[in-house]
Amino acid sequence: MLERAFRDMPDRVATLPRNDRGFPIPYFAEEVNGVRDFRVVSASRMAHAVRNELCWVCGGRLGKYKAFVIGPMCGINRTISDPPSHRDCAIFSARNCPFLSSPLARRRETGLPDAAQEAPGFGLKRNPGAVGVWVTLDYRPFRAPSGNQGILFRIGDPTEVLWFASGEPADRFAVVESVRTGLPSLIELAEAQGDGAIKALAACIDDFEKYLPEARL
């Protein structure tokens, strides 16, 4: 097993088992052929976490603040496929998860078991570049639209939003760039749904701007 050191690792993450590359194995990872696979979300763990308000990263009980690790598009449409985590667990994931923290990383799609379905809804299959930690008191699970299985989460107004890119705090430019490259997919979806959806999306984009990092000159 590879020894790997992490900065600012929360105690509750430090108690998780590690994989052979030295990464702590998050609560949600499904066991595939005897190995916990980070790319595969366990449906049974999802149900258990949602029912019992458990952290998606460490599996511990959540407090009143819920932190969602999001891409900017999720902040715009307020919808995400992963349930909430502790704030410190979410920050640790945003900074250290090999997929989330590195804009150049690509999701490995090889060797996925057949049962590893796409995220419900319309998860955009891209690395978002900038990763947000959206802390809120208010969220609600709902069933994914027909044609998809599973549940999605509607996230309420945040008490705080933190942004990271490549494991470090992200500046406004990095987040705006991530929005710019991700928006065409959201616009396409809205266009397919008609004028009402396009207007609603425009309002969401306006509303989202206040959650961007401040510009520094």
Ligand SMILES: [Zn+2]
């Ligand atoms: Zn946690």
